[in-house]
Amino acid sequence: MTSSGDPPPTRKRVAVLGSTGSIGRNALAVAAAHPDVFEIVSLSAHRNVELLAEQAARFGVRRVAVGEATPRRPFPDGVAIGRGRLALERLASDPGVDLVVNALVGAAGLAPTMAALRAGRTLALANKESLVMAGELVGRAAEAGGASLVPIDSEHSSLFRCLRGIPRTEVAGVVLTASGGPLRDIPASEIADAGVDAVLDHPTWDMGTKVTVDSATLVNKAMEVVEARWLFGLPFERIDVVLHRESIVHSLVRLVDGSFLAHLGMPDMKVPIQYAMFYPDPPGGRFDDCPPGALGTLHFEPVDFDRYPCYGLVLDAARRGGTSPVIAATADEVAVAAFVDGRIRFGEIADVIAGTLSAVAPGDAPDVDAVLGAEEEAREAAGHVVGRLAAAPSQ
Ligand SMILES: NC(=O)c1ccc[n+]([C@@H]2O[C@H](COP(=O)([O-])OP(=O)(O)OC[C@H]3O[C@@H](n4cnc5c(N)ncnc54)[C@H](OP(=O)(O)O)[C@@H]3O)[C@@H](O)[C@H]2O)c1
Structure with a gap:
């Protein structure tokens, strides 16, 4: 009850999946800034149970999901703990939830x-791999x-x-801006041997490990092209990418008369x-009270795709369709983990x-089982490729 005697406004009941990650923590910061609008009812992590337990206590959450082998230790009595994929699916489809934030990687x-x-459920989707x-x-x-599916990217x-x-009928296409990632200014001859610290040092965005490495290979941008293709029902030919170092203009809509619409803002997820x-x-x-003068000088350049061989590999796989993008995305996930390790x-x-x-022979992808089957096969095959590369004598 409010002091005026009015009933309390109905709050949105929110599940934040991947709450211990970069997007998940920011989603909880948004919820914490608006306690009258959002009620956090469930959370998930993979391994970081210490932070998850702390988040559960802070938001009074009674349902969490964790990875298969995670101990119960840090959670107080009264918190229901599910494990693995089924537990995540249960939280996502819970009738007691209005909004699911998918911040899994x-x-x-x-x-x-x-x-x-x-x-x-309304889905606020950060997990671009779902769409790829x-x-x-x-x-x-x-x-x-x-x-409703609302993108977070x-x-x-x-x-x-x-x-x-x-x-x-006024939209000719869309243009995604790319910062060029952490390696945008190093000589092409040095890219192959870039170290983990250099690759994780993104010039404009503060993000999780995988998406930061994906920014350096430009796999992230290839995935975003695929994401745009499905979110907005546009053919690949109508989705462009432009290098924009400042990450102030987040995208452009190209109109049929040749002009553009843009959305600008500080890079804050x-x-x-x-x-x-x-x-x-x-x-x-409002997060950044940004005076227009602080937007600074904006530059746009064509992307030199020769610097980024992974971009074409992932995008070509997506164009082929079926399970090809599943194989490419899974191989990338395995490769990024192997690079970081x-x-x-x-x-x-x-x-x-x-x-x-x-x-891995590609096939059709008529249902989720076919997709997950291809993922399993690709994960195993990618593991073998990593094993061979890791065992090869270094040059
Ligand atoms: N970060 C950004 O600014 C940003 C921007 C645009 C789009 N995105 C997209 O948003 C998604 C999340 O990115 P992020 O940077 O927030 O990732 P992140 O910081 O690595 O966080 C990932 C979250 O997923 C959990 N997780 C990891 N592996 C899992 C598994 N196998 N099963 C279940 N849960 C698992 C992690 O738990 P633990 O902490 O326990 O490992 C963590 O809670 C990605 O698809 C990314 O491309 C991110």
Whole structure:
């Protein structure tokens, strides 16, 4: 009850999957800034149970999901703990949840995406791998469940906002901006041997490990092209990428008369996260009170794709369709982990993707089981490619 005697406004009941990660922590910061709007009802982590337990206590959460082998130790009595994929699917389709924030990284995000959409939950989606691996199935699940899917990725959030209210007949295409990633200024001859610290030092965005490495290979941008293709129903030919070092313009809509619409803002993921969490209501708060002069000078250049062999590998796989993008995305996930663990060189991430695409026969992807079957096969094949590369004498 409020002091005036009015009933309390209904709060959105939110599940944050991947709450211990970069996007997940920012989603909780948005919720904490608006306790009258959001009630956090469930959370998940993979291994970081200490932080998860602390988040559960802070938000009074009674349901969490963790990885298969995680101990119960840090959680107080009264917190229900589920393990593995099924537990994530249960949290995503929980009838006691209005909004699911999918902030999981990698292929693990697909099953909860499908579960949330099939159950008709509103889905704020950061996990781009869901759309790369199974964009068509995700779209069909949203339609069948009558669910809203709101992107969190900054480029797609800004396109989502720019495209609202424009007749589709006025849209010629979209342009995604790319910062060029952490290695954009090092000589091409040094890229293959770039070290982990250099690769994780992103010039404009503060993000999780995998997406930062994916920014350095430009796999991230290839995945974003695929994401745009499914989110906005555009053919690949109508999606461009431009190098924009400042990461102030998040995307452009190209109109049929040759002019552009743009969405600008400081690179802060809380802005698109907040937009997705409030949607369809207007976003609730300002994060960066940015005077227009602080936007600075903006540059746009063509991307030199020759510096980024992984970009073409992932995008070509997506164009082929079926399970090819599943194989490419899974190989990338395995390769990134191997690079961060010091088992392969940065330049060998492309070898793992190419080697896995050669080793695994692609097929159709009529349903999620086929996608997850291809993922399992690709994970094993990519592991073998990594093993061979790691065992080879270094040059
Ligand atoms: N970070 C950004 O600014 C940003 C921007 C745009 C898009 N995205 C996209 O958002 C997604 C999340 O990115 P992030 O940077 O937030 O990732 P992150 O910091 O690595 O966090 C990932 C979250 O997923 C959990 N997780 C990891 N592996 C898992 C598994 N196998 N099963 C279940 N849970 C697992 C992690 O738990 P633990 O902490 O216990 O490992 C953590 O909670 C990615 O798809 C990324 O491409 C991120």
